[in-house]
């Protein structure tokens with residue numbers, strides 16, 4: 073007896089690539105997984121620019137390994153998207169031509185070394201809160217990719233925290249650098265959870281399909297509740313005068329988010345949108361002759377192998 | 383400063399851990415410059431891996447001579463003992479592949495001759511992979527397209543002048559290196575170029591590229607004297 077898509081979803085079972093699925097489900101997943109994959113590789117840039125200036129060899133090794141992990145995440149995710157019938161090349165073209173998005177968070181600059189720590193602590197931290205529920209996403213290949221990714225993201229968050237802790241307990245300049253970086257990244261990291269529930273366009277359907285398990289505002293609250301005590305341990309302040317414990321709700325209240333800024337950055341007007349895209353396109357174009365050569369070599373080798381076998 | 387590990391390899395000299403540590407440090411840095419610029423996502427991961435391996439070896443070797451960060455961040459170019467080959471700029475991917483082939487074929491033979499040295503004994507396995515990575519890309523680019531062949535030829539002409547220096551300390555490594563590199567180039571239908579030779583790195587006489595590399599690498603560390611990171 074054939075089990076239908078609806079039955080599998082109702083029973084909380086995984087949808088696998090060969091199962092039948094509604095076109096809308098497939099399209100939603102491609103859009104989401106592609107955006108996620110693009111975010112991993114664009115997200116290499118803001119921190120990648122600090123590898124060559126890392127202030128100790130140990131930090132250099134940690135940062136190199138982290139940025140390498142992000143490239144690996146990109147690979148897993150493009151692989152998961154490919155199970156839905158789109159190639160990595162098509163998805164990269166869509167990114168380069170501006171038809172698909174990446175997370176707006178990576179359009180903010182990293183002017184100091186402390187930004188590397190703030191990204192690890194806040195951006196990887198927010199990514200974990202967003203992504204842990206995706207490990208139970210209804211689409212099997214995506215859920216499995218997320219299990220591997222989440223493990224590595226929690227390393228990244230700890231390392232970012234530890235980097236900031238060292239700065240916050242270092243010289244006065246290091247401490248100032250750490251505080252300024254946290255001031256820069258706090259609000260953008262809250263925006264990573266997307267628009268408030270009332271305005272979120274795709275949320276309801278994604279929840280019904282069990283791609284998404286929690287609302288944007290729920291996850292944002294979870295994140296705030298996580299970072300407030302961590303900021304206290306760091307000895308740094310979060311730039312939000314409305315942040316306080318609300319005993320009735322059992323959560324921290326936080327101030328209003330500037331959604332106009334969010335929309336501006338999303339629309340391409342962030343401080344680094346043009347730079348990130350130009351960097352990515354140039355890397356892709358500069359590498360074209362290498363990819364062509366590798367392909368030509370592979371088909372020549374396959375041709376030879378064919379003749380040898382015959 | 384602690385004394386370097388005693389013991390000699392099969393060619394009679396102990397591993398020159400300061401020079402080789404500097405080679406690894408500088409080459410690791412060059413590879414790290416590729417991050418976010420690699421031609422494919424697979425190469426992003428692979429180049430980062432190669433860079434991390436070399437950084438690990440650099441740290442282990444330099445630690446024999448003092449504090450690794452003092453050595454990396456507080457020496458001036460004239461105090462570095464790396465060979466000129468590793469400080470040459472990345473150029474296009476062909477230059478990076480050729481540089482890696484020429485250097486890791488040397489390091490593989492050098493490490494192989496020092497089983498008594500802990501870093502060499504462990505490193506030889508990693509470097510075997512590096513040499514193989516460079517060999518496979520040399521074949522792909524040498525035999526791939528006309529353009530890739532042309533770029534490989536240019537890269538060989540640019541980098542060959544820095545190969546003689548590799549064997550200054552240990553001329554016995556030249557023959558096995560020639561066999562591997564020559565064999566790989568032949569297989570890739572690339573010719574061994576005829577060029578002059580430049581040396582000086584082991585004496586601290588570097589090309590202008592090292593100063594530029596160090597200016598970037600050391601900038602933040604030197605801005606905050608005495609800070610912990």
Ligand SMILES: [Fe+2]
Pocket residue numbers: 112141142145221225
């Ligand atoms: Fe990631």
Ligand SMILES: [Fe+2]
Pocket residue numbers: 142196224225228
């Ligand atoms: Fe991460």
